[in-house]
Amino acid sequence: MEYRNLLDSVIAHLEDLQARGTQHVAVDRDLLTSLSQRPSATPNPAPTPSKGTLSGVPLPTGTRLAPEPFAIPATETPLRPIASAVMARWGSVSGAPTPPARSSVAQPPLPPKLDPMAKAVAWEDLRRRILACTRCPHLVASRRSVVFGVGTPDARLMLIGEAPGADEDVQGEPFVGKAGELLTRILGAMGFQRSDVLIANILKCRPDTPGQTAGNRKPTPEEMGTCLPWLEEQINLVQPEVLVALGATAVEGLLGKTVGITRLRGTWQTYRGIPLMPTYHPAYLLRNQAPSEKRRVWEDMMAVMERLGMPISEKQRNYFLTR
Numbered sequence: 001m002e003y004r005n006l007l008d009s010v011i012a013h014l015e016d017l018q019a020r021g022t023q024h025v026a027v028d029r030d031l032l033t034s035l036s037q038r039p040s041a042t043p044n045p046a047p048t049p050s051k052g053t054l055s056g057v058p059l060p061t062g063t064r065l066a067p068e069p070f071a072i073p074a075t076e077t078p079l080r081p082i083a084s085a086v087m088a089r090w091g092s093v094s095g096a097p098t099p100p101a102r103s104s105v106a107q108p109p110l111p112p113k114l115d116p117m118a119k120a121v122a123w124e125d126l127r128r129r130i131l132a133c134t135r136c137p138h139l140v141a142s143r144r145s146v147v148f149g150v151g152t153p154d155a156r157l158m159l160i161g162e163a164p165g166a167d168e169d170v171q172g173e174p175f176v177g178k179a180g181e182l183l184t185r186i187l188g189a190m191g192f193q194r195s196d197v198l199i200a201n202i203l204k205c206r207p208d209t210p211g212q213t214a215g216n217r218k219p220t221p222e223e224m225g226t227c228l229p230w231l232e233e234q235i236n237l238v239q240p241e242v243l244v245a246l247g248a249t250a251v252e253g254l255l256g257k258t259v260g261i262t263r264l265r266g267t268w269q270t271y272r273g274i275p276l277m278p279t280y281h282p283a284y285l286l287r288n289q290a291p292s293e294k295r296r297v298w299e300d301m302m303a304v305m306e307r308l309g310m311p312i313s314e315k316q317r318n319y320f321l322t323r
Protein backbone atom coordinates (compact mmCIF):
# COMPACT_ATOMS: atom_id res chain seq x y z
CA MET A 1 0.00 0.00 0.00
CA GLU A 2 1.29 3.44 -0.81
CA TYR A 3 2.47 5.48 2.15
CA ARG A 4 0.00 8.25 1.39
CA ASN A 5 -2.96 5.88 1.16
CA LEU A 6 -1.92 4.23 4.41
CA LEU A 7 -1.53 7.58 6.07
CA ASP A 8 -4.90 8.84 4.86
CA SER A 9 -6.56 5.63 6.01
CA VAL A 10 -5.05 5.88 9.49
CA ILE A 11 -6.04 9.51 9.85
CA ALA A 12 -9.54 8.81 8.55
CA HIS A 13 -9.89 5.98 11.07
CA LEU A 14 -8.72 8.19 13.93
CA GLU A 15 -11.09 10.95 12.87
CA ASP A 16 -13.88 8.40 12.76
CA LEU A 17 -13.08 7.27 16.30
CA GLN A 18 -12.86 10.87 17.44
CA ALA A 19 -16.23 11.64 15.87
CA ARG A 20 -17.64 8.75 17.87
CA GLY A 21 -16.42 10.33 21.06
CA THR A 22 -13.31 8.25 21.70
CA GLN A 23 -10.78 10.30 23.65
CA HIS A 24 -7.75 8.01 23.73
CA VAL A 25 -6.22 5.24 21.65
CA ALA A 26 -3.62 2.68 22.66
CA VAL A 27 -0.48 3.05 20.53
CA ASP A 28 2.89 1.48 21.20
CA ARG A 29 5.40 4.35 21.60
CA ASP A 30 8.10 2.62 19.52
CA LEU A 31 5.58 2.13 16.73
CA LEU A 32 4.49 5.73 17.03
CA THR A 33 8.07 6.91 16.72
CA SER A 34 8.74 4.78 13.68
CA LEU A 35 5.52 5.88 12.01
CA SER A 36 6.37 9.53 12.54
CA GLN A 37 9.11 9.30 9.93
CA ARG A 38 8.13 9.26 6.29
CA PRO A 39 10.04 6.68 4.20
CA SER A 40 13.33 8.29 3.23
CA ALA A 41 13.34 7.01 -0.31
CA THR A 42 10.33 6.59 -2.54
CA PRO A 43 11.42 4.85 -5.75
CA ASN A 44 8.09 5.54 -7.45
CA PRO A 45 6.45 8.63 -6.00
CA ALA A 46 2.74 8.13 -5.42
CA PRO A 47 0.58 9.81 -8.04
CA THR A 48 -2.06 12.29 -6.96
CA PRO A 49 -4.98 9.90 -6.46
CA SER A 50 -7.97 11.93 -7.54
CA LYS A 51 -6.99 13.00 -11.06
CA GLY A 52 -6.18 10.69 -13.92
CA THR A 53 -6.01 7.51 -11.85
CA LEU A 54 -8.45 4.91 -10.73
CA SER A 55 -7.36 2.76 -7.78
CA GLY A 56 -3.81 3.68 -8.61
CA VAL A 57 -4.07 2.56 -12.26
CA PRO A 58 -3.31 5.32 -14.76
CA LEU A 59 -6.27 6.20 -16.94
CA PRO A 60 -6.01 6.97 -20.65
CA THR A 61 -4.72 10.39 -21.63
CA GLY A 62 -7.49 12.94 -21.55
CA THR A 63 -9.59 11.03 -19.04
CA ARG A 64 -11.37 13.28 -16.59
CA LEU A 65 -13.42 12.43 -13.56
CA ALA A 66 -17.08 12.71 -14.41
CA PRO A 67 -20.07 14.46 -12.93
CA GLU A 68 -21.08 12.61 -9.81
CA PRO A 69 -24.40 10.89 -9.11
CA PHE A 70 -23.94 11.30 -5.36
CA ALA A 71 -21.76 14.39 -5.33
CA ILE A 72 -20.36 16.04 -2.23
CA PRO A 73 -18.05 19.08 -2.20
CA ALA A 74 -14.39 18.17 -2.74
CA THR A 75 -11.50 19.41 -0.63
CA GLU A 76 -7.84 18.47 -0.43
CA THR A 77 -6.62 16.31 2.44
CA PRO A 78 -3.13 17.49 3.32
CA LEU A 79 -0.34 14.99 3.84
CA ARG A 80 0.75 14.91 7.48
CA PRO A 81 3.15 12.68 9.39
CA ILE A 82 1.13 10.14 11.34
CA ALA A 83 2.56 10.94 14.76
CA SER A 84 2.09 14.70 14.45
CA ALA A 85 -1.42 14.18 13.09
CA VAL A 86 -2.23 11.87 15.97
CA MET A 87 -0.77 14.16 18.59
CA ALA A 88 -2.31 17.28 17.05
CA ARG A 89 -5.77 15.78 16.93
CA TRP A 90 -5.71 13.62 20.03
CA GLY A 91 -3.38 15.44 22.38
CA SER A 92 -2.38 12.29 24.26
CA VAL A 93 -1.84 8.61 23.74
CA SER A 94 -2.91 6.30 26.51
CA GLY A 95 -1.86 2.80 27.34
CA ALA A 96 -5.43 1.64 27.73
CA PRO A 97 -5.85 -1.98 26.70
CA THR A 98 -7.56 -2.69 23.41
CA PRO A 99 -10.44 -5.20 23.61
CA PRO A 100 -9.51 -8.55 22.11
CA ALA A 101 -10.60 -8.96 18.49
CA ARG A 102 -12.75 -11.89 17.53
CA SER A 103 -10.78 -14.04 15.13
CA SER A 104 -13.85 -15.61 13.57
CA VAL A 105 -17.61 -15.61 13.79
CA ALA A 106 -19.69 -18.76 13.60
CA GLN A 107 -21.75 -18.87 10.44
CA PRO A 108 -24.77 -21.09 11.07
CA PRO A 109 -26.48 -22.34 7.90
CA LEU A 110 -29.57 -20.54 6.71
CA PRO A 111 -32.88 -22.24 7.58
CA PRO A 112 -35.40 -23.14 4.87
CA LYS A 113 -37.24 -20.14 3.42
CA LEU A 114 -40.74 -19.47 4.73
CA ASP A 115 -43.79 -18.97 2.56
CA PRO A 116 -44.84 -15.31 2.22
CA MET A 117 -47.60 -15.46 4.85
CA ALA A 118 -45.47 -17.24 7.45
CA LYS A 119 -42.59 -14.88 6.68
CA ALA A 120 -44.73 -11.78 7.24
CA VAL A 121 -45.95 -13.13 10.57
CA ALA A 122 -42.43 -14.11 11.65
CA TRP A 123 -41.08 -10.70 10.61
CA GLU A 124 -43.56 -8.80 12.75
CA ASP A 125 -42.95 -11.18 15.66
CA LEU A 126 -39.21 -10.56 15.30
CA ARG A 127 -39.80 -6.81 15.20
CA ARG A 128 -41.84 -7.02 18.41
CA ARG A 129 -39.14 -9.03 20.18
CA ILE A 130 -36.27 -6.80 19.04
CA LEU A 131 -38.06 -3.60 20.02
CA ALA A 132 -38.55 -5.04 23.52
CA CYS A 133 -34.96 -6.27 23.89
CA THR A 134 -33.18 -5.51 27.18
CA ARG A 135 -30.10 -7.71 26.79
CA CYS A 136 -27.74 -4.74 27.26
CA PRO A 137 -28.88 -2.89 30.42
CA HIS A 138 -26.36 -0.07 29.93
CA LEU A 139 -27.70 0.63 26.44
CA VAL A 140 -31.30 0.27 27.53
CA ALA A 141 -30.64 2.98 30.11
CA SER A 142 -29.38 5.47 27.54
CA ARG A 143 -31.26 4.66 24.33
CA ARG A 144 -34.30 6.47 23.00
CA SER A 145 -35.11 3.87 20.35
CA VAL A 146 -34.35 0.35 19.34
CA VAL A 147 -33.49 0.67 15.65
CA PHE A 148 -34.94 -2.42 14.03
CA GLY A 149 -34.12 -1.62 10.41
CA VAL A 150 -35.89 -0.15 7.42
CA GLY A 151 -37.05 -1.51 4.09
CA THR A 152 -38.65 -4.72 3.00
CA PRO A 153 -38.08 -8.26 4.30
CA ASP A 154 -38.46 -9.34 0.67
CA ALA A 155 -35.31 -7.45 -0.31
CA ARG A 156 -32.79 -8.98 -2.71
CA LEU A 157 -30.16 -6.66 -1.26
CA MET A 158 -29.43 -6.07 2.41
CA LEU A 159 -27.06 -3.39 3.64
CA ILE A 160 -25.52 -3.63 7.10
CA GLY A 161 -24.09 -0.71 9.01
CA GLU A 162 -22.53 -0.33 12.42
CA ALA A 163 -24.89 1.08 15.05
CA PRO A 164 -27.38 3.90 15.48
CA GLY A 165 -26.00 7.38 15.96
CA ALA A 166 -27.75 10.28 17.61
CA ASP A 167 -30.11 10.97 14.70
CA GLU A 168 -30.98 7.30 14.29
CA ASP A 169 -31.58 6.96 18.02
CA VAL A 170 -34.05 9.84 17.91
CA GLN A 171 -35.82 8.78 14.73
CA GLY A 172 -35.68 5.01 15.28
CA GLU A 173 -34.43 4.44 11.73
CA PRO A 174 -30.96 3.48 10.48
CA PHE A 175 -28.95 5.73 8.18
CA VAL A 176 -30.66 9.05 8.57
CA GLY A 177 -28.69 12.29 8.75
CA LYS A 178 -25.95 13.18 6.28
CA ALA A 179 -24.48 9.68 5.94
CA GLY A 180 -27.96 8.28 5.47
CA GLU A 181 -28.76 10.83 2.79
CA LEU A 182 -25.60 9.84 0.96
CA LEU A 183 -26.50 6.15 1.21
CA THR A 184 -29.93 6.97 -0.21
CA ARG A 185 -28.27 8.74 -3.14
CA ILE A 186 -25.94 5.80 -3.75
CA LEU A 187 -28.93 3.46 -3.76
CA GLY A 188 -30.72 5.82 -6.13
CA ALA A 189 -27.76 5.74 -8.51
CA MET A 190 -28.11 1.94 -8.49
CA GLY A 191 -31.83 2.18 -9.25
CA PHE A 192 -33.11 1.39 -5.75
CA GLN A 193 -35.26 3.23 -3.30
CA ARG A 194 -34.71 2.61 0.40
CA SER A 195 -37.99 0.70 0.46
CA ASP A 196 -36.62 -1.77 -2.14
CA VAL A 197 -33.81 -3.02 0.09
CA LEU A 198 -33.33 -3.78 3.77
CA ILE A 199 -31.01 -1.58 5.82
CA ALA A 200 -30.00 -2.65 9.31
CA ASN A 201 -27.13 -2.36 11.76
CA ILE A 202 -24.92 -4.77 13.66
CA LEU A 203 -26.11 -3.11 16.88
CA LYS A 204 -29.75 -2.10 17.32
CA CYS A 205 -29.23 0.40 20.13
CA ARG A 206 -27.02 3.45 20.17
CA PRO A 207 -23.72 2.80 21.99
CA ASP A 208 -23.76 4.88 25.14
CA THR A 209 -21.16 7.57 25.83
CA PRO A 210 -21.03 7.90 29.61
CA GLY A 211 -19.79 11.27 30.81
CA GLN A 212 -20.19 12.81 27.37
CA THR A 213 -23.03 14.88 26.03
CA ALA A 214 -22.23 14.25 22.37
CA GLY A 215 -20.35 11.94 20.07
CA ASN A 216 -20.61 8.32 19.06
CA ARG A 217 -18.45 5.33 19.79
CA LYS A 218 -17.79 2.01 18.11
CA PRO A 219 -19.67 -0.93 19.64
CA THR A 220 -17.57 -3.24 21.75
CA PRO A 221 -17.04 -6.84 20.63
CA GLU A 222 -19.21 -7.93 23.55
CA GLU A 223 -22.06 -5.66 22.49
CA MET A 224 -21.80 -6.85 18.91
CA GLY A 225 -21.79 -10.46 20.05
CA THR A 226 -24.87 -9.87 22.21
CA CYS A 227 -26.88 -8.19 19.47
CA LEU A 228 -25.74 -10.23 16.46
CA PRO A 229 -28.35 -13.01 16.97
CA TRP A 230 -31.04 -10.43 16.16
CA LEU A 231 -29.38 -9.61 12.84
CA GLU A 232 -28.96 -13.32 12.17
CA GLU A 233 -32.69 -13.78 12.67
CA GLN A 234 -33.38 -10.92 10.27
CA ILE A 235 -31.09 -12.51 7.68
CA ASN A 236 -32.76 -15.90 8.29
CA LEU A 237 -36.05 -14.39 7.18
CA VAL A 238 -34.87 -12.01 4.43
CA GLN A 239 -32.32 -14.38 2.87
CA PRO A 240 -31.04 -11.66 0.54
CA GLU A 241 -29.14 -12.56 -2.60
CA VAL A 242 -26.38 -10.11 -1.71
CA LEU A 243 -25.19 -8.45 1.48
CA VAL A 244 -23.24 -5.21 1.62
CA ALA A 245 -21.19 -4.48 4.74
CA LEU A 246 -20.82 -0.74 5.15
CA GLY A 247 -17.53 -0.08 6.91
CA ALA A 248 -15.01 -1.94 8.99
CA THR A 249 -17.25 -2.49 12.01
CA ALA A 250 -19.93 -4.19 9.92
CA VAL A 251 -17.27 -6.47 8.45
CA GLU A 252 -15.92 -7.22 11.92
CA GLY A 253 -19.38 -7.93 13.29
CA LEU A 254 -20.40 -10.23 10.45
CA LEU A 255 -17.14 -11.96 9.60
CA GLY A 256 -14.95 -11.39 12.65
CA LYS A 257 -12.31 -9.91 10.35
CA THR A 258 -10.40 -6.92 11.64
CA VAL A 259 -8.47 -6.48 8.40
CA GLY A 260 -8.64 -2.85 7.33
CA ILE A 261 -11.64 -1.99 5.16
CA THR A 262 -9.21 -0.37 2.72
CA ARG A 263 -7.76 -3.81 1.99
CA LEU A 264 -11.02 -5.74 2.10
CA ARG A 265 -13.39 -3.48 0.20
CA GLY A 266 -14.18 -4.57 -3.32
CA THR A 267 -13.40 -8.23 -2.60
CA TRP A 268 -16.29 -10.67 -2.39
CA GLN A 269 -16.69 -12.43 0.95
CA THR A 270 -19.28 -14.97 2.08
CA TYR A 271 -21.59 -14.75 5.06
CA ARG A 272 -23.57 -17.92 5.73
CA GLY A 273 -23.44 -18.74 2.03
CA ILE A 274 -24.56 -15.27 0.94
CA PRO A 275 -22.16 -13.19 -1.20
CA LEU A 276 -21.03 -10.20 0.84
CA MET A 277 -19.42 -7.07 -0.55
CA PRO A 278 -17.47 -4.93 1.93
CA THR A 279 -17.28 -1.26 1.07
CA TYR A 280 -16.68 2.04 2.77
CA HIS A 281 -19.23 3.47 5.18
CA PRO A 282 -20.93 6.55 3.68
CA ALA A 283 -19.57 8.57 6.60
CA TYR A 284 -16.09 7.86 5.23
CA LEU A 285 -17.04 9.46 1.92
CA LEU A 286 -18.25 12.52 3.79
CA ARG A 287 -14.83 12.80 5.41
CA ASN A 288 -12.70 11.80 2.44
CA GLN A 289 -14.17 13.58 -0.52
CA ALA A 290 -11.65 12.49 -3.14
CA PRO A 291 -13.52 11.49 -6.33
CA SER A 292 -11.33 8.39 -6.52
CA GLU A 293 -12.84 7.16 -3.23
CA LYS A 294 -16.37 7.72 -4.51
CA ARG A 295 -15.45 5.81 -7.66
CA ARG A 296 -14.20 2.91 -5.55
CA VAL A 297 -17.52 2.70 -3.72
CA TRP A 298 -19.33 2.97 -7.02
CA GLU A 299 -17.28 0.11 -8.47
CA ASP A 300 -18.27 -1.97 -5.43
CA MET A 301 -21.91 -1.11 -6.05
CA MET A 302 -21.63 -1.99 -9.73
CA ALA A 303 -20.23 -5.37 -8.70
CA VAL A 304 -23.30 -5.80 -6.50
CA MET A 305 -25.58 -4.86 -9.39
CA GLU A 306 -23.86 -7.39 -11.64
CA ARG A 307 -24.25 -10.05 -8.95
CA LEU A 308 -27.95 -9.25 -8.79
CA GLY A 309 -28.22 -9.48 -12.58
CA MET A 310 -29.17 -5.83 -12.88
CA PRO A 311 -28.45 -4.04 -16.15
CA ILE A 312 -25.83 -1.31 -15.91
CA SER A 313 -26.15 1.49 -18.42
CA GLU A 314 -23.21 3.17 -20.09
CA LYS A 315 -24.05 6.28 -18.14
CA GLN A 316 -23.88 4.33 -14.88
CA ARG A 317 -20.59 2.69 -15.85
CA ASN A 318 -19.13 6.12 -16.46
CA TYR A 319 -20.16 7.73 -13.22
CA PHE A 320 -17.12 9.65 -12.01
CA LEU A 321 -15.40 9.09 -15.36
CA THR A 322 -15.58 10.97 -18.68
CA ARG A 323 -13.50 10.47 -21.74
Ligand code: SF4
Pocket residue numbers: 130133134135136137139140146203204205226227230
Ligand atom coordinates in the same frame (compact mmCIF):
# COMPACT_ATOMS: atom_id res chain seq x y z
S1 SF4 B 1 -28.04 -3.53 21.49
FE1 SF4 B 1 -29.17 -5.28 20.70
S2 SF4 B 1 -28.94 -6.87 22.27
FE2 SF4 B 1 -28.38 -4.92 23.24
S3 SF4 B 1 -30.31 -4.18 24.17
FE3 SF4 B 1 -30.20 -3.28 22.11
S4 SF4 B 1 -31.33 -4.70 20.80
FE4 SF4 B 1 -30.86 -5.78 22.70
